Amino acid sequence: MEKLKLIVIVPMMMVLLAGISYASDSWPDTVMQKINVLYDLEKDKKDMPLSIEEAPVVSGEEAYTMWKSKKAVILDTRSKTQYDTERITGSENLYADELIKDPSLAQGLDKEKAYILYCNGIKCTRSPKAAILMNHLGFKKIYWYREGIPDWKSKGYPTE
Numbered sequence: 001m002e003k004l005k006l007i008v009i010v011p012m013m014m015v016l017l018a019g020i021s022y023a024s025d026s027w028p029d030t031v032m033q034k035i036n037v038l039y040d041l042e043k044d045k046k047d048m049p050l051s052i053e054e055a056p057v058v059s060g061e062e063a064y065t066m067w068k069s070k071k072a073v074i075l076d077t078r079s080k081t082q083y084d085t086e087r088i089t090g091s092e093n094l095y096a097d098e099l100i101k102d103p104s105l106a107q108g109l110d111k112e113k114a115y116i117l118y119c120n121g122i123k124c125t126r127s128p129k130a131a132i133l134m135n136h137l138g139f140k141k142i143y144w145y146r147e148g149i150p151d152w153k154s155k156g157y158p159t160e
């Protein structure tokens with residue numbers, strides 16, 4: 001029985017470690033250091049930072065105004081399952097955890113457009129991670145909606 005466990009567990013660990021290694025190899029150390037700080041905050045169940053240098057923070061009201069006037073594309077950085085369950089009306093999905101593994105996922109986005117990134121609120125790493133990654137890829141008009149979808153919903157703004 002123990003041998004069977006090893007036969008199953010060892011290949012799974014190899015795949016997991018290969019994925020982590022690939023993600024780290026896709027990005028410079030300086031980028032991964034910033035991402036790892038966010039992972040540590042998440043692991044310790046702490047709030048994400050109040051700000052990040054890669055993207056100014058926008059409030060719910062600012063995000064709503066930009067959304068309503070179509071001055072920015074809203075990017076939901078959560079998983080596809082969460083996105084499909086409920087999202088800000090008209091938002092697009094760019095899952096941050098997949099972007100880390102595959103930077104080419106951002107190739108279809110226009111670097112000249114403004115983007116508001118959100119996820120599940122102040123304890124969620126996905127939108128700040130995506131902001132750091134997109135900034136490194138050359139996106140300059142990135143805004144971080146730190147409070148995310150919980151705040152959007154509490155204000156009664158539209159979701160689908």
